Amino acid sequence: MIFFDYLYNLPNATEGIDAIAIQTFNTFPFMGALILLFVFLVVFLGGITRQKIRSGTADYSAWAILASISTLLLALLLSVTSGFIQLDWLIIVIALNILSAIWFFMDRKASEI
Amino acid sequence: MSTTGSQITLTLSIVMIVLFSIAIIGFAIGFGLDTDADIKATDDSDISTIYSGSKSDSNSFKDSSDGTYQSILDTTVEPGSDVVQSAAPFALTPGGLISVLTRIISLPKRVIFGGDSSPFVIFFTIFFAAIGFIFALLLYKTLRGNP
Numbered sequence: 001m002i003f004f005d006y007l008y009n010l011p012n013a014t015e016g017i018d019a020i021a022i023q024t025f026n027t028f029p030f031m032g033a034l035i036l037l038f039v040f041l042v043v044f045l046g047g048i049t050r051q052k053i054r055s056g057t058a059d060y061s062a063w064a065i066l067a068s069i070s071t072l073l074l075a076l077l078l079s080v081t082s083g084f085i086q087l088d089w090l091i092i093v094i095a096l097n098i099l100s101a102i103w104f105f106m107d108r109k110a111s112e113i
Numbered sequence: 114m115s116t117t118g119s120q121i122t123l124t125l126s127i128v129m130i131v132l133f134s135i136a137i138i139g140f141a142i143g144f145g146l147d148t149d150a151d152i153k154a155t156d157d158s159d160i161s162t163i164y165s166g167s168k169s170d171s172n173s174f175k176d177s178s179d180g181t182y183q184s185i186l187d188t189t190v191e192p193g194s195d196v197v198q199s200a201a202p203f204a205l206t207p208g209g210l211i212s213v214l215t216r217i218i219s220l221p222k223r224v225i226f227g228g229d230s231s232p233f234v235i236f237f238t239i240f241f242a243a244i245g246f247i248f249a250l251l252l253y254k255t256l257r258g259n260p
Contacts, residue, residue, distance in 0.1 A: 072137065076144045082151035088224075091157050094141055095221035101133040102218070105126040 022083040032078060032085035036071050036093065043067035061104040068093070068100040127210045131171060134217045138164050163220055170213040196256050215241070 011023035025031050044067035048058040075093045078084035138160060145153035154160050188197045218237070226233040 069137075072141065076141060076150075079145065079152040080148050080150045085152065087152050087156050090141070090152060090154060091160065091220075092224050094138060094154065094160070095224040097137045098130075098134045098217060099221045099225070101130050101137075105129045105133070108122070108126060 018081070022081065025084055029086075033089055035078075036075055036085070036089065039074055040067045040071045040096075043070050061100070061107040065097070065100040065104045068097040072097055124210065127214050128174075131167065131174075131210065131213045131217060135164070135167050135171065138167075159220060159223065163216060166216050167213055170216060174210055174213065211244075 008027045011020040011027075013020060044063050047063035047066060048060060051058040051063070072093050075085060075090050079090055138154070141154040142160070142164065144150070145155060190197055222228075222234075222237060226236070
């Protein structure tokens with residue numbers, strides 16, 4: 001049995017991949033924020049977990065700043081075309097970078113700077 | 114070297130925070146301009162204000178550092194005394210940086226924790242009060258020994 005009753009309107013596939021992506025984001029506007037959150041958590045939690053397995057301890061603030069920068073790069077790429085992310089989210093990612101930087105640099109010992 | 118932190122560590126940390134923030138905001142602004150992005154960081158009014166303000170504050174930090182260096186050269190220690198006659202070398206540099214840090218922190222404060230009307234503002238009030246208190250104690254300890 002084939003279902004034709006979709007949860008949202010299917011994108012128009014005749015206009016290319018870009019149009020499909022933008023139409024999907026328009027249907028589900030929070031998708032951009034979820035992608036950014038996914039990248040941040042993958043780098044942050046993945047980095048902490050692997051470093052703990054390797055060395056027994058983890059540099060939380062360093063992984064936070066790495067994850068923030070990764071998220072910012074993706075957010076900047078998504079900001080080239082309208083429809084992917086909103087201005088507020090870009091500013092929030094920049095603010096997250098600044099918070100991570102405060103955590104990172106205040107966390108350094110005197111011998112680590 | 115002490116691992117518990119010092120004035121040099123704290124000053125360098127604040128300098129690095131300021132430089133990192135200016136670099137990140139400048140990169141975001143430059144990326145938007147270079148690619149002619151539909152969503153530019155400069156579309157947010159606070160970003161441009163913070164960016165230009167931080168740059169001018171950083172310049173004032175440079176002047177403050179020059180003054181600190183000169184004041185160190187001018188410092189005298191009286192015979193029989195083990196403390197310097199002026200607190201200027203210990204006060205100028207961090208003092209000039211606090212305004213930059215406050216300006217930069219205002220962005221995440223507004224975006225993530227809410228504006229001035231947010232109940233969370235009390236957190237920053239206490240936080241900066243504690244930093245100011247520690248500065249005062251460090252200054253006293255440097256000049257007069259342990260309180």
